[in-house]
Amino acid sequence: MKLKEVIVVEGKDDTVAIKRAVEADTIETNGSAVSESTLAQIVLAQQRRGVIVLTDPDYPGERIRHIIREHCPSCKHAFLPKKDAISKNQDDLGVENATPEAIRQALRHAKQEDNVSSEVITWQDLHAAGLIAGGNSRKRRERLGDLLHIGYANGKQLHKRLQKFRITASEFSEAMQQVFEEEETTCQKI
Structure with missing residues (x-):
């Protein structure tokens, strides 16, 4: 599955998980303190190719979505259920823990806010x-x-x-x- 859109994720491990699931470019926010330069990249990517935001299903992930939404409201959003994002030993929640199929499923159902x-x-x-x-x-x-x-x-x-x-x-x-x-x-x- 090859995507035209750029996928916004939180970090390097998320990018690795995305690359296992689909052929796509990513932008990493490097946590919930999203920099102005990263936001500028997201806005440019949205203008040129489209953006899908796929963050962890937790409070910091929601905070990142909110920050991006403020600067670039036309992005699409994909969501992973918590059950698909939890590590095998149940101590970590994140995109990096999801199976390639769970990531593809989330991306197939990406929605744009109105x-x-x-x-x-x-x-x-x-x-x-x-x-x-x-x-x-x-x-x-x-x-x-x-x-x-x-x-x-x-x-x-x-x-x-x-x-x-x-x-x-x-x-x-x-x-x-x-x-x-x-x-x-x-x-x-x-």
Whole structure:
């Protein structure tokens, strides 16, 4: 799989993992203190070839996305589920731990954010689906983020992401149906 876009990652190990999965150029942020020169490279890459941001599914990774979004809002974003980014001994979370197939899957589902607010899924929808304030809400949000390829987010951020990535009510409903079916299957096994 060869990509036209440049992939923004956090470090050298992430670049190695990307190269195992796809043929693509990368820009490394070297952590969450993204320099002005790195941001300038990202903006230029977006103008010339397009950019996909693929950071670790953790707070520093989200911080990097936010910084890039501020300077270059038209980038696409790809998300790895936490389960695909955790090391074998469960002590490290990062893109460098993902399999080539997990990386290809995340890149295939890269989405561009849209700053035009057209609320399709409401706060009431999130409450009704048990995604906010409930015993299983965190697990449900995590699974929903995986199914919709928008990553994990807390309730407030989930609502924003659903709007930014223009997730339709139909997509939301289908994903939630799968979440509920999986929960039911898990309960039946117990």
